[in-house]
Amino acid sequence: MARINSDKMKDFLKVYFIAGSTNVHGSLPTVLQQAIEGGISIFQFREKGNGALTGESKITLARELQQLCQKASIPFIVNDDIDLAIELDADGVHIGQEDDNIIEVRKKIGDRILGVSAHTLDEAKAALASGADYLGVGPVFPTSSKADTREVCGPHFIEELRHEGIDAPIVAIGGINVENATQVVHGKADGLSVISAISSANDPSDAVKMLNEAWK
Numbered sequence: 001m002a003r004i005n006s007d008k009m010k011d012f013l014k015v016y017f018i019a020g021s022t023n024v025h026g027s028l029p030t031v032l033q034q035a036i037e038g039g040i041s042i043f044q045f046r047e048k049g050n051g052a053l054t055g056e057s058k059i060t061l062a063r064e065l066q067q068l069c070q071k072a073s074i075p076f077i078v079n080d081d082i083d084l085a086i087e088l089d090a091d092g093v094h095i096g097q098e099d100d101n102i103i104e105v106r107k108k109i110g111d112r113i114l115g116v117s118a119h120t121l122d123e124a125k126a127a128l129a130s131g132a133d134y135l136g137v138g139p140v141f142p143t144s145s146k147a148d149t150r151e152v153c154g155p156h157f158i159e160e161l162r163h164e165g166i167d168a169p170i171v172a173i174g175g176i177n178v179e180n181a182t183q184v185v186h187g188k189a190d191g192l193s194v195i196s197a198i199s200s201a202n203d204p205s206d207a208v209k210m211l212n213e214a215w216k
Ligand SMILES: Nc1nc(C(F)(F)F)ncc1COP(=O)(O)OP(=O)(O)O
Pocket: 016, 018, 044, 046, 048, 079, 080, 094, 095, 096, 097, 098, 099, 115, 116, 117, 135, 136, 137, 146, 171, 172, 173, 193
């Protein structure tokens, strides 16, 4: 298997759902299936925070979510937990600046998809030079889904990265919802990622359809 090409990665980033069991009131597999029916293009399993599952229950849930993604032919990405990603043969992983070393992770995962969080031009350049297939850039708006975020950079920051010659796949993250999604699209991101805009929606499928409208 070779590394994913940039255009295919950009297509996969369009509407990127990120969630773990603590982000939903009911069943995450049910919410994920609804999000898939609404048209998400990629999913990240991010099991973190108070009450997050561990051990066998985390693995069992991850397998169930991975199967839903496989049936829908969308990438299943694991956040932070490289060993879990390899155990499941996930499609890829996402790591941040405070997580494992990018070069070490690239060695461990082979040609699987590697996403890296970047908050500055230097972090973006270093991540790409170390083997990242896409960048998660943000938070573009204030967010309540992650307590320890860096300062809000605004949707224009991605455009600044483009002006600096970063044409690699970039997905915006942080406080994105159906109301502000078009700002992200106009800000030259290749995709938008959300947690609560889908996980807390009354109708997750409908929420995804509205997020997809931003790309029309
Ligand atoms: N999980 C993420 N996914 C993305 C993605 F690009 F996929 F949208 N971008 C950024 C993050 C944040 O990653 P990180 O900085 O390690 O924090 P945490 O591990 O708490 O999520």
